[in-house]
Amino acid sequence: MESQNTLLLPLSTLFISLALLTLTSADDAAVMSKFATTLSTPPSDWTGTNPCTWSGINCDTSNRVTAINLPSKSLSGSLPSTLNQLSNLQSISLQRNSLSGPLPTFANLSSLQQVFLDANNFTSIPSDFFSGLTNLQTMSLSDNINLDPWTIPSDLVQSSSLGNFSASNANIVGSIPDIFNSFPNLQNLRLSYNNLNGSLPSTFRGSEITNLWLNNQVHGFSGTIDVLSSMTQLYQVWLHGNSFTGPIPDLSKCTNVFDLQLRDNQFTGVLPPSLMGLPKLANISLQNNKLQGPMPTFRPGVTVSLGLTNSFCKSTPGPCDPQVTALLAVAGALGYPSTLAQSWQGNSACSGWTFITCDSQSNVIIVNFGKQHFSGSISPAFANLTSLKSLYLNDNNLTGSIPDVLTTLPQLQVLDVSNNNLSGPIPVFQSTVKFSSPGNLFLGKNITTGSGGNGGPSGSGSNSTTPGGSPSGTSNGSSSVSAGMIAGVVIAVVVFVGVMLFVSYKCYVKKRHQRFGRVDGSEKGSEMVKSAVVSVANGYGGVPSELQSQSSGDHGDMPIFEGGNVAISIQVLRQVTDNFSEENVLGRGGFGIVYKGVLHDGTIIAVKRMESGAMGTKGMNEFQAEIAVLTKVRHRHLVALLGYCINGNERLLVYEYMPQGTLAQHLFEWRELGYSPLTWKQRVTIALDMARGVEYLHGLAQQSFIHRDLKPSNILLGDDMRAKVADFGLVKNAPDGKYSLETRLAGTFGYLAPEYAATGRVTTKVDVYAFGVVLMEIITGRKALDETVPDERAHLVTWFRRVLINKENIHKAIDQTLDPDEETFESISKVAELAGHCTAREPFQRPDMGHAVNVLGPLVEQWKPSSHEDEDGYGIDLHMSLPQALQRWQADEGTSAMFNDLSYSHTQSSIPSKPTGFADTFDSMDCR
Template sequence: MKNFHLGPRVRLRLLYLHCLIAGFVHSVHSQSSSTDASVMQALKKAINPPSSLGWTDPDPCNWGQVQCSTDKRVTRIQLGHLGLKGTLPATLNNLTALQVLEFQSNVLTGPLPSLSGLSSLQSLLLSNNQFLSIPPDFFTGMSSLVDVYLDYNQFSPWTVPDNLRTATLLATFSANSANITGSIPDLFGGDTFQSLTALHLAFNNLEGGLPASFSGSSIQSLWLNGQNGKKLNGSIGVLQNMTSLSEVWLHMNSFSGPLPDFSGLTQLQNLSLRDNQLTGPVPGSLIGLTSLVVVNLTNNLLQGPTPKFGASVQLDMSPNTNSFCKSNPGVACDSHVNALLSIAQSVGYPKSFAEDWKGNDPCPQWLGITCSSGNITVVNFQKMGLMGTISPNFSSITSLQRLILANNNLTGNIPDVLTSLVNLRELDVSNNQIYGKIPLFRTNVIVKTDGNVNIGKDGPPPATPSGNTPGGSGNGTEVSRSDGKKSSTGVVVGSVVGGLCAVFCAGLLGFCLYRAKHKRSGRVQSPHAMVIHPHHSGSDHDGVKITIAGSSANGGARSETYSHGSSGPSDLHIVEAGNMVISIQVLKTVTNNFSQDNILGRGGFGTVYKGELHDGTKIAVKRMESGVMSEKGLEEFKSEIAVLTKVRHRHLVALLGYCLDGNERLLVYEYMPQGTLSRYLFDWKDEGLRPLEWAKRLTIALDVARGVEYLHGLAQQSFIHRDLKPSNILLGDDMRAKVADFGLVRLAPEGKVSVVTKLAGTFGYLAPEYAVTGRVTTKIDVFSFGVILMELITGRRALDETQQEDSVHLVPWFRRMHINKDTFRKAIDPMIDLDEEVLASISTIAELAGHCCAREPYQRPDMSHAVNVLSSLAELWKPSEPDPDDMYGIDLDMSLPQAVKKWQALEGISGLDLSSSSILGSGDNTQTSIPTRPSGFADSFTSADGR
């Protein structure tokens, strides 16, 4: 390396420059300290401090209650509790080195000066004065602010300014009785102030609800009590996600609705909810909270049994100030009361019910209830402004004869379980927002559905620019089951046209697929194979077609099709897109006669084998246990076929074929070479695998979320998986995930509405309400998904008996570990390489997991929310080009008209011009095995949102 020598002139110039810089710095410091002295003299003149402070020295750094830095900059002014009078000078914000400013408990008045630009200020105490106003730019630039106290001042009305957002280190913001107006700002959430532990805004003029941004915040002490006019209202459900809370004061407001799940608030000691309008029962998660010291529930509309708290809890709950069924704590309510409360839950425990429904006997005069001989015979809730869904729990009132729910804002389906009401004579749901099929009631039940424009449809259509419902009609139906066939003209015409469209398109699709399959496939049908072809959801009946294929003299196949509600044979069985019949002989051959060496895994109803067809296609064959001919086994088999032939999605394992042969029942799936997610999460070391890095875990979570989202809402009907877990999540060579094992799936007959069903699933992943009551909604899958997210974060199983007793169950352990950053970091799988970016991503997913595992179903998000959260973190997926030689000739990214055109080109079909066909136009509603997408979702899976 060369040595560079500076000449004497250069060295002299550098020395001169150094002197200039040093002189400039000294000058700046001198000017700054001089400015500080000038400001302090102005302050002295404005507040006239007592002589005891010794503010006579020319240097303010020698004054009492004032501290300076070594370079004579003022850093602290601490003048609290001195009875000072006067105003504060406008030049205070020139004290740019100031760190602490205390004027609390004086008699200062006038407007507060702007303190903008005080970037070093950490502590600001101005409480208990008589300041008259606070400027809008007051907090601008206070990036070091930690504690703010503005309580008990006579400010003119003001709102918390958004410029406070720069104070990211804020730990305490206290402004009780400070005349704050408007809504609670979103900026007080955990995303902005991750260190905020105390938010005290009591006795102001706040209005509106608790912000959703509170969820996941670190707030420990929350005071919002006593707002003027009681304009703080709405739900307090967000509290369940504020797991750091120890003190909550929400009394003397207008909060309403049910109490949330408190099971995650393990540090909560003081809860004051008195003088609100809260309804519904007191949850056991609050009663059993061991940390509780003080609880105040007086003057609400709480229902159900009077809660019995522990002896150590100081309880303020005056008698007869709520709507409990009995006054004795812990005594259960009458069964009729319990039934009506469970019904009220589906409509959010309305205030009108809670105000009127008092006591332990609904029969004397409860609102909307009519009884005969002590039994409820009429429920009349018409014109009550109810919002929510029709509760399936009406079915528990077996004496019910008339159910009137007309003229409300109810959504969802009419629960099928209502057909079990043997005494029911009339059901009136007119003028609501009900959709879905009308269940088949007995012939003597009058069902009124007028004014539900989407009745008979799978779900509410998306809004159009004109605000009208596409294809909708203002005419509902009034069905008298005595004739069994009456319906409105619109429904009949729609059904006929829809059926004709479905038959036409199905026939065309089938012809194309039939020819394409026979060109490429060498598979043969078993001489005695029975194949079940379920109707698509667009068909008139939901019967199951049984096609018995056998050999004939000319080597062809004879087929007999039996369909519930059909009067004769049909050829539709040959047009089921994607269905293939594979003979038992072929399946025995490719699985080496179902050899033990070919076993991939075992499920509740059988064993899965690996196989490879003669053309190289690898398959997974699910073989039901031989000889299992019970109704349960047959229904299980039909269920898998019915679901999988209707559902096609890149993140759901595809059904390739199926067969019944004697006692053998087999389903053939696509093969997923990397096996289950369980292998990579829990068994990677034993199997010599590499542990999953966080980016792959995030992608897998997103894949699963998209698959389940499709099942819940994007498919032609809503399905519920019921057994979502890592062993039912399969991975391809590209480590992309697909949801598998639909053996426990049931078509949700009421969409997303709760239904009662046999218990299925795996402990550790079961939602509480499902495990206890057997009631099923899509939210049980959301709970299971939340558990999977926790497993992806921790690398621990949902139920791990090798752990200590208090750590066996993952969900409660995860909630405890997530309380603070230190314990949470220890909970993360040590195989994940952590940096700040990864930790931030994991923290977001941990919060999502907590929401998904909320105790109450209505407090859990939909899967679409999970997709949105995950897709914002994961790299958007750009799928590869579709395989031109795919087994079915189906590109699932194509619309139906595009697919037909492609098949026309492949097959040389020119006799039909479908490009302008009204049947296959852009507004086509034909139901096929190619899933349609609702408005608002991308037309193609390759769009930017990655769906």
């Protein structure tokens, strides 16, 4: 009896599970049956009780509905209110139909990723529509002109994976909520033709947005667009048809901007020169504003619309009159007020400019800004108006100090700065100047920076000064003399001690670093460049002598890492890159700019100048320890890190140069660049090389927590089709204060694994996903994310997964330049299947890189390393554990100090224990 009960228990559990499964699939069937009744004319094949057989409906193996794909089907009617009961729904595409009525709530559809409802006639959006959409990647609601007014809800922050949000012409009102730090992967934001107002959100700053469409609002956004200057990924910017004010900011960091539409606003001021120098700018519109200063001159090929309403000083290029230039600088310090822009037109400040009075020789003699409610500061450019006699700045909201240079005005008689919020010392004017300054609480006082409780500067002391410049509070001149003598003695002592310390320091440095060939100046740096005789690119074994010099910078107390002789002088790097000239820029990425450098013997290197940031002693030690490993890691498919430079808070990295361009260029830009299209054999060889390189890094990552990113911009083709997987930086680990290498995968939305995009979880399977996307690019010749194609094909992974459902579809998806025969098609099919597995939604469903190598290896005819040394740099066996490899390196170099603070476990396991003190890089949320 007991045995029977034991048998019945699992059977009952099985029956219950099957019953639940049947119920859930039945629930989906009921929802879809309701959907069929709410459509005026459902698709003709929507018959029977199983919706998984209906056209446009996809289901999983449990008959749960996962996708509804019915774009452009001339559908009318409405959506059922029970739609959010399809709990497994991942994609819904109903765009370009005639659906109407209220939208049902999508609340808590946690599997939903893609929503396309644009170009319909929906009438309202429920308040909880966006709640609980934790995996949402794309939301498109544009061209629903019948919607009741609605605002962008704060619930949207739950969709942290959001990459595309389109709701143009959808009757959105109010302001844009300041929530964009919640969307690290957002690239496309389209909100044109609505009734939005207010200022641009501050959390736009530093975002990954590439395409920003906010044009043609009913009343319009207001305020400045200064936040754009830090949106370095911008590509297309449409802000026309609004009410933006102030100057156009410096966009020199926005080097990818291609299309900039700023017309029909209220911009004022002088255009920054950097705007004319944007390297990729092809189209810009500036008409119907109040811009000032010289007529802009853009490079040939840029389409420019200036219109007739701007206030440029001349109708042709060239500098403005000196007085006009000076007054525009004055206006700039005030934020270019619109009241000045409306009047200050032409190239003569004496031709009816408001607040300006001139003499008979057209010299500006009076500037009267009194009681104009101006804010900003007093510009030193006033000093360029050499005929100025009276300057009235009273009763405004000016801050900052009074420029000392105003004392040089030879004819100044009156300066009134009363009733502002000025601070700092008062310059000493000639006795003939009538100076008035009451109503400035902190003017003439020694203050510290910051702000007090009343909004003014804090820390005001008692050492105020009179307008004559003399300290107040002294009873006679002797006290001042005594104080001056004391100050003089103190300064003399400090200078003497400083000189002695400097001399001692120089002697110490010279003695300590003679054997490192330290470069102290440009002349010695030049000699070191001339002495370079070892080629970098010929096989990793040697590094030029100029790359073996002492650590850079002026910080003599900087510890020298002697283990690898990889510290490089900043003087050398400046010399070989022509002082980091713009002409030598190879690329720009999330960590900084990469420059091309040419050594004396013609060898080319790549120098990455990383963004500056404060680094403590512990951080410096960790950085050098990591560099010690990275400069030793050698693999024929990884670009070598040759050295580093620390110059104050700045960090620079020197890599070997890969001359043949990026994989993306060979796949997507080969016609423009004059390349030949890659053959299938070349493509699969590259894929194998990449897989081997990443597999090698993953092996090291498990042992020493070295982790590199994989993204197309970093996969370069070398002379032997080697693939590069490099680009690293430091990220602080908050819980224990340690530093570890950061995974950098946020190149573009299309390469992000779902778990990384939603939670930032870092595992080796994140790299596998990105590798799978690259395989899809190699097969199709299409980009991971392509906005130029219809929405249903824009995201490569989503589209390619649908292709893989039927092998015959692969024929249509293959890059047309391949034109495969039967044998090649079989090879492509195997790689396509591998790509599908690599991009599985759940990490545990993806293979490791070793499996990818095993699949790709047989497809490459007679592939093998050109020599054993190519595969095993520095004579290290790749099957050796990293602690063993480190011991070998230490023994070879006669040093044991390289990792004296890291306690490696001596284990017989093929993957040794982690060093003590290191966080779990691949499973911990702490290392995002």
